[in-house]
Amino acid sequence: MGAGRTAEELGRAFAGVPVRTSGGDAVLADVPGGASLVVATVGAEPYAPDGYGAALLLDGWALLGRPDLRAAEETLRRWTAAAALVRPGRDGGSVVVVADSSIPTVQALVRWDPVGHAAGQLAERVEVGFPPAVHLAAIDGTAAAIADMLEASELPEGTERLGPVPLPAGARRPFAGDDADPADVERMLLRIPRGGGRALAAALRAAQAVRGARKAAHPARVQIDPLHIG
Incomplete structure (x- = not known):
């Protein structure tokens, strides 16, 4: 489901709540305060001055399943960048990722451990002889x-x-x-x-x-x- 279709579905599910989209040729730099839903493509997440109340990270299977040596590290980078826009948990912020919880990259996000994830990725590449080993x-x-x-x-x-x-x-x-x-x-x-x-x-x-x-x-x-x- 594309960002436009997702925005339409959310608009019907949350009638009366503004739905803003960001991506492609229409990237929002920021969004005003107040209740709203923001649907953004990867890397086009607008800044919220007071932080987002929650973030839903979709299409994890597509990001992690790309035939790319750096798929896992790039996915974690994108996830952490989006999650960093959310208010801290002590202030009620929540981050939900739609992906298998047993995947090491998902576990690294849950534990907020990019360093441990990088160490694991390096160990795997040493074993198979891939860069940067x-x-x-x-x-x-x-x-x-x-x-x-x-x-x-x-x-x-x-x-x-x-x-x-x-x-x-x-x-x-x-x-x-x-x-x-x-x-x-x-x-x-x-x-x-x-x-x-x-x-x-x-x-x-x-x-x-x-x-x-x-x-x-x-x-x-x-x-x-x-x-x-x-």
Whole structure:
């Protein structure tokens, strides 16, 4: 259910109570005092001078279920930002989150423990070898471009090659106007312990310079620690 539909349903359920919406091209900076209902999209929550009496955090399943390495941490950040606008519990404020209470991110919100949540997320990433426990470099391009890039690179010791893998859904192709089939564009991941991040970046930068000087036919894009791994 979208924000507009939610506002309509609440307006019918609470006849006579003003319903204000905030989001998209109509973001409210603040709302006046007095009884009202505010329906806001994520990040568009207006400021209430006296604090909100309650907050209902919807669509937890959608936020936590996103195929994104940072889905849990980003969800907790958004939840705590919204909850911080509510009056303290001693003054009657309440926060209700619509999500499974056994999920660690929900528990972190209930305990108001973002530090513990971050520690747990880091431990999980250390176990599977994901940033920030390591550094990752992503090379996007055709198979020929990736192979040429790796051949031109003097990768530091300890670099692990992962892939190639398909580009993440919705990722921009590394070049435009090329006649290569989009299905041929891939992503190669290079993983190295945190201490080798600068050396890996320097090696890839040097390889790009070499390929640029010789006008390589197949362009490639390099990203260090991309948000979307694929």
